[in-house]
Amino acid sequence: MRAAPARPALEVVEYTDPMCPWAWGSDPAFRRLRALLAGRASWRRVYGLLFTDEDDAPPDPEAETAWYARHVAGISRHTGAPHARSLARVAACSWPSSLVAKAAELQGEGTAERVLRRLRESVFVLGEPADTLPLALSVVRGVPGLDPVRLASDAASDEVRERVRADAAETRRPLPEAWAEPGASPHPGTAKETPDGGHRYALPTLLLRSGDARRLVPGWRELGEYTAAAEELCPGVLDAAPAPPSPAAALSRYGSLTDPERLLLGEGAWPPPGAVQVTTGNGPVWLCPEEAPSHPAVARTVDGRAANRA
Structure with a gap:
């Protein structure tokens, strides 16, 4: 057994x-x-x-x-x-x-x-x-x-x-x-x-x-x-804990990242290709390409402006 x-x-x-x-x-x-x-x-x-x-x-x-x-x-x-x-x-x-x-x-x-x-x-x-x-x-x-x-x-x-x-x-x-x-x-x-x-x-x-x-x-x-x-x-x-992954891997893993998160959870040049930036009241939220199409922040505009793709 x-x-x-x-x-x-x-x-x-x-x-x-x-x-x-x-x-x-x-x-x-x-x-x-x-x-x-x-x-x-x-x-x-x-x-x-x-x-x-x-x-x-x-x-x-x-x-x-x-x-x-x-x-x-x-x-x-x-x-x-x-x-x-x-x-x-x-x-x-x-x-x-x-x-x-x-x-x-x-x-x-x-x-x-x-x-x-x-x-x-x-x-x-x-x-x-x-x-x-x-x-x-x-x-x-x-x-x-x-x-x-x-x-x-x-x-x-x-x-x-x-x-x-x-x-x-x-x-x-x-x-x-x-x-x-x-x-x-x-x-x-x-x-x-x-x-x-x-x-x-x-x-x-x-x-x-x-x-x-x-x-x-x-x-x-x-x-x-x-x-x-x-x-x-x-x-x-x-x-032997893992080091932070690449920005693209981190964004793909989590779906969305704030600026404090992308600094802590990924390591490398930002933003990765295809990242979609959503504007908020005090900083961006970044969406991965797979997450963005269904995300309500992309389906609508934010304060009259659409989300931006990096």
Whole structure:
């Protein structure tokens, strides 16, 4: 009988939300960390429902949207992540995008990553949050390798809803370390109070575990803090980690890259041939030639200007 594959010594749990601006700003570090740990660690995403049905409706939606747009722009100044030129509204609820992201996991890791990325881009590139199920399904249409019929069916299933419900409950059981001293991060990651008087992890938060040992790295952090936690738990886990690939290979691997990401995830002259540049409120998003034709940022114009091909 064939032996079961050995379980990686390191487990990474990512508490996140598709609509979270700090999680969007953490994509460069998380993508690089996943690449460094490929084959050496398991990685599980937990969707924490940043926006829920329990949230009170704003008395003045336009004022709320204007405030939130300024808030996101301020976060972008810390993270370097793009933000949309204009924001249609604050996301009403994280359930739809979380259901679609969780359902995409049933079609494989690579597909799930690209679906989650499209959902994030609905807010921070397009400016129209995927906060209904039809919008969430529409914005991911055309993701390479995605079966949209299966995705719609799975996202509406009781099984996937229960998985997201379990994710939300897990996020609302923060470890004691979530109240530790915040350090120097502009988003320190201290546990957040929920409308019912409980608490949840700040988003994003990474929990790294090896055996009985664990390290919690909450909030927005530099890549070095994550790699240090991994090395502390599993000395040598990053030995012989792969170097960044060529720009063309990086863009093909991820489908879309921001400027902070292309500097961290690829090595060489930029842009690679065929890259499609999408203008945002504070910097470009680059799409690979295979991703661009179905991407909603290319199907529309951005502030009256079409995306540009390098």
